[in-house]
Ligand SMILES: Nc1ncnc2c1ncn2[C@@H]1O[C@H](COP(=O)(O)OP(=O)(O)O)[C@@H](O)[C@H]1O
């Protein structure tokens with residue numbers, strides 16, 4: 001039997017999964033690691049802890065499955081994107097804590113670049129919105145702030161990478177300093193059309209070239225694990241950012257196919273084939289995966305708060321004891337009693353991009369209960385995705401059905417609400433570990449475990465389809481009320 005080991009390095013935990021050639025999970029290991037919030041708006045990770053937890057999970061998955069490392073045909077990596085690591089090439093030690101994608105410390109630097117008129121160039125080259133979310137300003141901040149870093153970087157002593165680069169560096173014992181095109185596309189330094197580092201942007205952010213990794217394909221052998229890391233010289237054969245990997249794992253391999261991942265936030269991606277679609281509605285254009293046969297592009301919309309809203313109802317308000325309880329609570333009422341929640345706790349992402357919006361609950365009366373608030377929270381998650389799909393449609397990219405994954409998709413009420421509010425079927429597959437599966441697919445295709453894309457698509461099995469089943473009047477009323485609430489939230493925080 002052939003095996004592929006998938007490493008899924010997420011924002012809050014590292015996971016490793018061993019898949020067999022039938023795409024079945026043979027073992028799964030997971031370890032959480034520490035989140036550091038040294039100042040308001042700052043989010044940091046210890047890159048060494050990321051590596052240690054990831055390595056421990058990989059070893060544990062192999063041990064639990066009882067599979068000899070030599071039987072693993074390839075390693076695939078999917079990772080939290082944008083998070084920025086800068087390390088010393090000689091010692092292999094990070095020179096500072098990793099700056100996480102959620103970190104807002106460079107928001108003002110982005111405001112200044114916007115005021116200088118750089119946003120259109122950035123969008124044209126990278127497909128991205130000028131925002132602190134992406135790696136470029138984080139890397140510039142590290143180079144400016146860590147003593148001596150810029151000079152050492154220019155002298156070739158330091159290496160920059162997103163988490164994929166960092167893991168490959170450690171897996172290969174420093175032999176390979178690479179990133180795949182889907183991760184490079186999230187740095188705000190990469191020309192997604194020519195598929196190379198962009199000279200103008202590298203100059204704009206004042207990044208020494210020597211610090212950048214070599215960009216490689218998302219599917220293809222890019223190096224080998226050093227023998228003492230996992231006990232054999234296993235090829236590293238697939239790498240992609242986690243949302244791109246999940247799109248691949250959902251077998252959204254043809255233009256027009258879309259998936260939405262409901263985790264802490266929501267990330268909706270639509271495959272637009274080998275043509276990048278330039279959004280006129282503030283969605284992101286990004287590389288899905290680069291392969292020898294070509295590059296597939298995605299349109300992407302991300303919202304910051306989805307499952308995190310449920311966590312807030314649990315931990316912040318104490319309305320529920322566990323995340324799953326929200327379904328029964330919200331089902332006690334047939335509507336939210338006209339209560340609207342705008343979950344802009346960390347500003348609003350696509351398509352609104354308002355860093356200064358803040359969360360609110362509106363429309364409450366003396367009759368409002370916890371059940372109404374719970375229902376409004378689920379509606380808010382679904383309504384944020386309505387805005388994303390509407391923006392995609394306005395960009396000429398129609399979504400006819402939506403494949404879903406992530407922890408929140410267990411919630412049947414939310415899935416039905418989503419279908420009703422979108423007006424398209426929502427399809428939940430049996431295999432919801434799509435991120436790791438996508439990394440395994442990318443690696444497995446490269447080393448011949450699966451002969452073609454049709455073999456991947458054959459592994460997608462439906463668990464349940466949620467069909468839209470609501471009147472247009474109901475839908476339009478909810479969406480109109482939602483937009484009214486969004487308008488009241490814009491620019492709420494000081495500094496706007
Ligand atoms: N039954 C449920 N209903 C609503 N939300 C849920 C449910 N189960 C889990 N969640 C939410 O899903 C999220 C976990 O999903 P997961 O895919 O593991 O997220 P991530 O990978 O971003 O950590 C949590 O934020 C949790 O609040």
Ligand SMILES: O=P(O)(O)OC[C@H](O)CO
Nearest residue numbers: 010011080081101242263
């Ligand atoms: O680690 P996740 O699953 O929350 O994903 C994070 C995204 O890659 C951020 O862009």
